[in-house]
Amino acid sequence: MMAAQKAGRFPAYLREREEVLSESQKRPVHTMRLSILGNEAHFTSDPKNIQALLATQFKDFGLGSARIGNFGPLMGDGIFASDGKRWEHSRALLRPQFARDNISNLELEEVHVQNMMQALPVNADGWVDETNVQLLFFRLTLDSSTEFLFGESIDTQLAALRGGEAGAAAAWKDEKVFGTAIDSSQSYLFKGARFGNYYWMAHDKHFKKLCKDVHNFADYYVDKAIKAQGSEKRRPSLTRKFVFLEELAAQTQDPVELRTQVLNILIAGRDTTACLLSWMLLLLAKNPDVFEKLRETVIHDFGNYENPRDITFVSLKDCQYLQHCLNEALRVYPVVPMDGRRALTDTTIPRGGGADGLSPIFIPKGTDVSYSVYVMHRRKDIWGEDADEFKPSRWTSKRPSWEYLPFNGGPRICIGQQFALTEASYVMVRLLQRFDKIEPTGSTLDPEPKMRLTLTCCPADGVWVRMRQAKDVTSH
Numbered sequence: 001m002m003a004a005q006k007a008g009r010f011p012a013y014l015r016e017r018e019e020v021l022s023e024s025q026k027r028p029v030h031t032m033r034l035s036i037l038g039n040e041a042h043f044t045s046d047p048k049n050i051q052a053l054l055a056t057q058f059k060d061f062g063l064g065s066a067r068i069g070n071f072g073p074l075m076g077d078g079i080f081a082s083d084g085k086r087w088e089h090s091r092a093l094l095r096p097q098f099a100r101d102n103i104s105n106l107e108l109e110e111v112h113v114q115n116m117m118q119a120l121p122v123n124a125d126g127w128v129d130e131t132n133v134q135l136l137f138f139r140l141t142l143d144s145s146t147e148f149l150f151g152e153s154i155d156t157q158l159a160a161l162r163g164g165e166a167g168a169a170a171a172w173k174d175e176k177v178f179g180t181a182i183d184s185s186q187s188y189l190f191k192g193a194r195f196g197n198y199y200w201m202a203h204d205k206h207f208k209k210l211c212k213d214v215h216n217f218a219d220y221y222v223d224k225a226i227k228a229q230g231s232e233k234r235r236p237s238l239t240r241k242f243v244f245l246e247e248l249a250a251q252t253q254d255p256v257e258l259r260t261q262v263l264n265i266l267i268a269g270r271d272t273t274a275c276l277l278s279w280m281l282l283l284l285a286k287n288p289d290v291f292e293k294l295r296e297t298v299i300h301d302f303g304n305y306e307n308p309r310d311i312t313f314v315s316l317k318d319c320q321y322l323q324h325c326l327n328e329a330l331r332v333y334p335v336v337p338m339d340g341r342r343a344l345t346d347t348t349i350p351r352g353g354g355a356d357g358l359s360p361i362f363i364p365k366g367t368d369v370s371y372s373v374y375v376m377h378r379r380k381d382i383w384g385e386d387a388d389e390f391k392p393s394r395w396t397s398k399r400p401s402w403e404y405l406p407f408n409g410g411p412r413i414c415i416g417q418q419f420a421l422t423e424a425s426y427v428m429v430r431l432l433q434r435f436d437k438i439e440p441t442g443s444t445l446d447p448e449p450k451m452r453l454t455l456t457c458c459p460a461d462g463v464w465v466r467m468r469q470a471k472d473v474t475s476h
Contacts, residue, residue, distance in 0.1 A: 008450025008460040011337040011374040018045065018375060028381065031352025031361065034370075039196055041368040042349070042361065045375035047382075047402040049349045053341045053369060055410030057349075064342025064368065070192040070199035074185050074211045076260030079415075080268055083344075087412075093251060094261060095415050102242045103419040104313035106426055112144045113430050115157040122469045122476055130441045132462035134278040137427075138270075141277075142179060144423065145270040149262050150221040151243035154178065178217040182267065185210040186454040196368070215259060222258045225249040265416065267455065272335050273420045275458040277427055279333040280326065282449065282463045283390045285440040290325065290392060291432075297321045298432045305433035305473045316425040324395035326424060330406035331383075332390050335456045337374035339408070343367045373405045374457075434476070437468035 021029040031044040044050065053061050062083035071081035079090035116136050120128045139157040147153035156179050188207040192199035225245040245262050252258065284291040301319050303309040317323065343363045353359040363369060380387045382403045383394070407414035414420075442464035443449060450460035469476065 008452065009448075010453060011372060011451060011457070012448070014043065014045075014338075014372050015375045015378060025357075027357060029357060030379070031349070031357070039368070041370060042352075042363065043370045043372070044349065044352065045372050045379065046351050047376060048351050049369075050371045050373075050376070050405065051402040051409070052349050053371065054405075054408065054412065057347060058411055060343060060345055060347040061341035061369070062344050064344075064366075066197050066199055066342070066368075067193065070189060070202075073203060073208065074189065074214065075264050075267065076256065078260040078264030080264045090261060090264075091411075091415065093248070094265065097244055097247055098415050098419060100313060100418070102244075102247075103422060105242065106311060106313070106422075108147060108241065109144055109423060109426050110430075112140050112147070112153065112157070113427060115143065115155070115161075116140045116427075117430075117434065117476060118161055119157060120467070120476070126469050126471070128435075128467045128469070130464055130466050132464050133281055134274070134459060134463040137277040137281075137463075138183075138274045140427065141270045141274040141423070142182070145266055148242075149244045149266055151225075151241075151246065152221070177213050181210040181213040181217075182270075185214060186267065186271070190454045214263065218259045218263055219255065221245055222249075222255050222262070225258065226253050226255065229253065268414075269416045269420065271454070271456040271458075272414075272416070273423050275335040275456045276326070276329065276420065276424045278458050278463050279335070280329040280424065280428060281431075281438070281465065282440075282444055282459055283329055283332065284325075285438045285444055285463070285465045287390050288438075290390065291438055294321060294325055294392075294428075295432045295436060298429050302429050302433065305430070305470065306475055308430075308433060311426065311429060313422055316422060316429065319425070319429075321392065322425055322428065323421075324392040326421060326428075327395050327404075327406075328390055328392040331377045331404060332388075333451075333457070334373045334377060334406050335458075336408070337451070337453070337457050338370060338372045340368055340370035343369070376403060376405070379403075434469060434473055435467040436470040439466045440464070441466055 017032065018029055021032055030046040031042065031049060034041045034043050063081070064083075068077070068081055068083065075081040077086055079087060079094055082090060116139070119136050120131065122128055136157070139160060142156055143153045156176075159176070185207065188202050188204075188210070192202035195201050222245065225243070226249050228246055229249055244265070245258065248258055248261060284294065297319065301315065302311050343365050346365050347363050348360040349363055349369065350360055351358055353361040377383070378387045382400075386394075402409060407417040407420075443459070443461035444464045446461075451457050452460035
């Protein structure tokens with residue numbers, strides 16, 4: 001397991017384990033018992049079992065004390081780090097903030113897209129030099145997320161273009177510390193998750209310093225949001241933009257509660273979209289026929305780069321081939337390829353036991369059950385012999401249920417999935433309007449890219465490409 005993780009192929013390793021067991025048992029095996037640091041656990045890629053964990057037996061399973069303890073120093077007891085009544089409270093507090101009207105302001109997104117476009121200068125031959133666009137995507141989503149959540153963007157994209165100088169040197173120092181701390185702290189959380197009940201072994205002094213840096217930065221905006229309550233700025237206005245933290249502060253003025261919830265959304269939401277964009281562009285670079293068809297669709301539906309038309313929340317969602325491409329990218333490379341639950345009581349999962357593997361399995365209280373949507377999304381008995389191929393066309397007829405879980409399922413289904421899909425859709429449309437050709441370079445040429453796992457999953461070596469600007473674009 002450790003070797004597979006170091007090689008950037010841990011999800012693929014789990015799939016291979018299933019295949020080896022299936023061959024030795026002479027029957028399909030999609031649920032197996034594992035021993036992790038001496039603790040017995042189970043692993044499954046069976047949709048029926050995953051449905052039980054997340055929905056039909058929801059009350060029997062939770063995140064468990066190990067995950068809550070691991071996430072706590074950074075994320076507190078927010079929506080992604082709590083169970084039971086505390087989780088219910090968080091979801092009730094946060095869900096209204098993701099109403100359609102609050103997540104469909106694409107004018108703000110365009111500002112951050114244009115900042116990213118500045119990092120893609122074109123040479124005299126019309127081509128952009130070899131670029132790691134994944135780095136640009138992570139800056140873009142951090143900038144747009146901080147504006148959505150805090151009301152102000154930390155503008156990492158512009159700061160990088162200026163060589164690390166934004167506005168005032170002191171302000172940039174804080175923002176740079178925050179961005180680095182957000183990224184680095186998640187590596188510690190993943191390491192702690194691998195240690196299970198011994199998660200605390202990963203929480204060294206450096207991790208605690210990273211958590212403090214993240215909290216200090218967020219606390220500045222929390223204090224501003226609390227002070228803004230009742231002021232002129234808070235009065236309803238057609239021109240006042242939606243600020244997540246200010247709306248949350250209208251519900252509670254508890255500074256720790258506000259910091260906890262906003263950081264949970266930032267950490268989960270920013271990386272989800274950046275990872276999706278990274279995998280999407282990598283797949284388009286390696287599948288030029290899909291790229292060409294998608295670009296034709298984008299130009300037909302939304303016009304060209306300098307004269308875009310009708311790019312809205314609704315029109316993006318209605319662009320069928322664009323959504324098929326995003327669906328397929330999330331199938332082949334789900335941004336959360338692995339997850340798990342811990343039994344809160346003695347219980348069972350529906351399948352995996354008995355000689356034929358179709359009987360229930362007893363799960364004692366305190367036992368971990370891990371599941372992999374990466375493995376499930378590539379099962380040939382579900383998706384066909386071409387399960388490993390990137391084929392958006394399969395979505396013209398495919399209507400999966402629990403076989404496809406890019407954003408989890410059941411009561412804990414991702415509350416921000418429409419926010420992530422809207423942002424990813426918009427960014428892809430604007431990129432394809434500007435560039436009419438894309439070529440993979442460097443690690444993007446590898447037949448099977450390495451994966452970097454933290455709380456999410458992205459290409460370990462970045463997404464290196466060359467892109468050609470369309471001839472009708474003159475503004476860059």
